[in-house]
Amino acid sequence: MFRTDGTHSVAIARDDITAPTGGSFISLRDPVINNFGQVAFEAEMTGGSADFGIFRGEGGNLTPIFVANQIAPGGGTFEDFGNPVINARGQVAAVASMTNSTSPIGLFVGDGTNAVAIALTGQPAPKGGNYDSRSAFAKPLRLNDRGDVAFHIGLTGGTSSQGIFRGDGQHTTTVALAGSIAPGTTGTFLSFQDIKLANNGRIAFIGTLLPGVGGVDTSNNMGIWTGTSDEDLQLVVRTGDVINGNVLTRLSKDVDGPSQFDMNENGVVWIGSFQSPAKEIVFSQFLGESVQP
Numbered sequence: 001m002f003r004t005d006g007t008h009s010v011a012i013a014r015d016d017i018t019a020p021t022g023g024s025f026i027s028l029r030d031p032v033i034n035n036f037g038q039v040a041f042e043a044e045m046t047g048g049s050a051d052f053g054i055f056r057g058e059g060g061n062l063t064p065i066f067v068a069n070q071i072a073p074g075g076g077t078f079e080d081f082g083n084p085v086i087n088a089r090g091q092v093a094a095v096a097s098m099t100n101s102t103s104p105i106g107l108f109v110g111d112g113t114n115a116v117a118i119a120l121t122g123q124p125a126p127k128g129g130n131y132d133s134r135s136a137f138a139k140p141l142r143l144n145d146r147g148d149v150a151f152h153i154g155l156t157g158g159t160s161s162q163g164i165f166r167g168d169g170q171h172t173t174t175v176a177l178a179g180s181i182a183p184g185t186t187g188t189f190l191s192f193q194d195i196k197l198a199n200n201g202r203i204a205f206i207g208t209l210l211p212g213v214g215g216v217d218t219s220n221n222m223g224i225w226t227g228t229s230d231e232d233l234q235l236v237v238r239t240g241d242v243i244n245g246n247v248l249t250r251l252s253k254d255v256d257g258p259s260q261f262d263m264n265e266n267g268v269v270w271i272g273s274f275q276s277p278a279k280e281i282v283f284s285q286f287l288g289e290s291v292q293p
Helices: none
Strands: 003-004 009-011 024-033 039-048 050-058 062-067 079-087 092-099 106-109 113-120 138-143 151-158 162-167 174-176 191-198 204-209 222-226 235-237 246-251 261-263 267-274 279-286 290-292
Touching: 024 113, 039 079, 039 106, 050 079, 062 106, 079 138, 092 138, 092 222, 106 151, 138 191, 151 191, 162 191, 162 204, 162 261, 174 191, 174 204, 191 261, 204 235, 204 261, 222 246, 222 267, 222 290, 235 246, 235 267, 235 279
Parallel strands: none
Antiparallel strands: 003 009, 024 039, 039 050, 050 062, 079 092, 092 106, 106 113, 138 151, 151 162, 162 174, 191 204, 204 222, 222 235, 246 267, 261 267, 267 279, 279 290
C-alpha cells in the first residue's frame, strides 16, 4: 500500500515486513487518508497475535488502532473490523464485530492510545428503542476533526425503525428519526441515505418521505436536510421545489453509488435534475437560521 503526490511515493505497508502484532500481512484494503498524509487501513494477518486489525501509518512505523483479540471499550473482545474513516488528528472511526459481548457489533473511535465506544448494538438509543444489530451502522460513517461521528443505524423496540445520530463517546445526539415529521414539510421521514458532517457538528443528509402522508408522492418525496440535532433540523431542498424557474425532479446519484452532494461550514452543494431536461449544480448557503439556494 502506497501514498503518492505524483512525484514521490511512500510505502505505507508491505506484506514482506513484520506486522506490528507479529507475523505478516496477507491482505491490505480500504485505505483512507487525511490532509496530513496519515493513512488508515484494514489488514488481515497471519502468524502473529491477531488475524485482523486497523492500522495507521505515514511511511514509517505503523500504529495499531484496533486489533482482534483486544478488549473493546464497553466490554467484549474485538473480532473483525470495517468501514474505517480518519480525521486530521489521526483518530480513526470503524465498525467492529465482537465476541464475549451482549453487543455483537459496535462503532468505535481510537487513536492508537485511547479508544471509546460511540454506539453498541442492543444498547438504548437517545429517544427510544435500541440500536439494531440486523441493520447496524450503514455506510457511510462520517468523522470530523473534533472526534464526532455521524452514523445511520436501524432501531428496534421503539416507535422508529431507523435514525441518524451524532456521538463522541460521551454524548449522543438524535439528528433524525424515521416516522417523525420532516421539518419544512407536512410529511414524515421514511428512510435516509448519504450523510455529511462538518467540524462544527452540523450534519446534512438525504432523506426520503413516506408517500401518502402529508401530500407526499413520488414527485416530492426526497430532500436534503441539515442541522446539529432534530431540534434545529431544517429543509435545504426538496424534489418538486421550483428553483430559478425550473422544477427539481430528482437529486442526482451515481449508478450504484453515493448521492451527489457535499457540505462545509457555509452551505450545501448538490446536483439536481430539473424539468427541461437539465442538470444543475446548486450551492445552498447557510444564512443564520435559514438556508438559501
